[in-house]
Amino acid sequence: MLDIRLVRDQPDFVKARIATRGGDDARKIDELLAIDAERRKAETQLQQLNGERKRLSKEIGGRRSRGESSDELEARVRAIGDEIGRLGDEATASETRQRDLLLRIPNLPHADAPMGKDASDNPVVRSWGEKPHFDFPPLDHAALGSKLKLFDLERAAKLSGSGFICFTGAGAKLERALIYFMLDLHTREHGYTEISPPFLVRRDCMIGTTQLPKFEPDMYGLEENQMFLAPTAEVPVTNFHREEILAAPDLPKKFVAYTPCFRREAGSAGRETRGIIRVHQFDKVELVKITRPENSYEEHESLTANAERVLQLLGLHYRVIELCTGDLGFGSAKTYDIEVWSPGQNAYLEVSSCSNFEDFQARRMELRFKDADGKNRFCHTLNGSGLALPRLFAAVIECGQQRDGSVRLPEILLPYFGAAEIRRDA
């Protein structure tokens, strides 16, 4: 959520920044300002009337205790009360409209964000390692998975419909090995505190991390309970300290959480549907930071590096791209995507998206800290996958495949998986 005062003071600046995203959200700014003026006008009048009522009511109390008549005063206050009721409704309506609108206006891209229209304009920031070479035609993960019985999509569909995965045997074990490996790495070497949060969250939390109200059609909700299946651990973990005022020395807070993620993927039917690349439920290890505003961009770099470390230790080739203004997510000011190489798809797969939301989420969830002057200020929030599982899983088996159909696993997984290879007969 943008700071209404910033919008008020520098509307042209705000409009220009938002316009870089494309779309017509900049138009909403004028509407917002109109509502804001209306709201403040009603509020000011309301406050004057409230003051008057307060004064007169005290006067009534005084007169009554002295045994004097207060009839004419009571009539006046009653009339003021009616007016207060009317104006109050007006003020509340404006307030609601303002908030609703504010919740649907995206964050301002960072001043240095690369300009661009869509994903094709995203610059590559760096890459690591090299594409593996095969002296045989490599299979994609779907073929490998079914040959080695690592997952069973047909039977998963029987249980839950298309777009669900059922890992089996060595596949289930490999998934678990990857999760354990990543959690250990981030807790032991990168200093994150592990969180195992609820997967069902309240509406307010979904608003806090910007999934709602705009993206409600993409979310799984439980109508009667007004709860939602978290589409990412970002939701429960970032909201962990919502409506709190943290002590400055306690920042940054660094959390890592492994959770399943639930997404309707409405409207993406037919895209990337082969195998386990795009599904309704997947596992993910997520990194979340709550920082002071001054150093959130440093923390953003290190968070991204922490996520990259996973791929480096697994020996998987990847590249990091920065999202251009046109491709940036709704709440993000700056985002790096990490993409691992998939020989089977002959393409890079997004396995992590590391974003700095600045105070955009914090303002929505009233997440603050007390600075050295004793003033309450909004924190900055960041998150990034560290990493998303099905795609990482796909890259691991595709890159490790051998001519005989077996898969050689990265050495670092040996203590977690208990074997160096996955063979057909296993």
Place this chain on the structure above:
RNA sequence: GGUGAGGUGGCUGAGUGGUCGAAAGCAGCGCUUUGCUAAAGCGCCGUACCCCAAAAGGGUACCGAGGGUUCGAAUCCCUCCCUCACCGCCA
């Protein structure tokens, strides 16, 4: 799911219709005294929003949330949320 008790400022806790944004204590900040520490004394010490070009200053709201009664609500009524205790059910 049932019954009961509760939700007041950073914390403890008083307040059952009017002058209560809220006693008191603790914690915190500042000053005085002091060789230093300790102790004591005095003062300050919530949040949000609005008015004002800004500062100074002024105002309004907020006692879990929302509605209602009333001239006036922390206080009375209703609904909901949450916490605690016991009972039932269940992995």
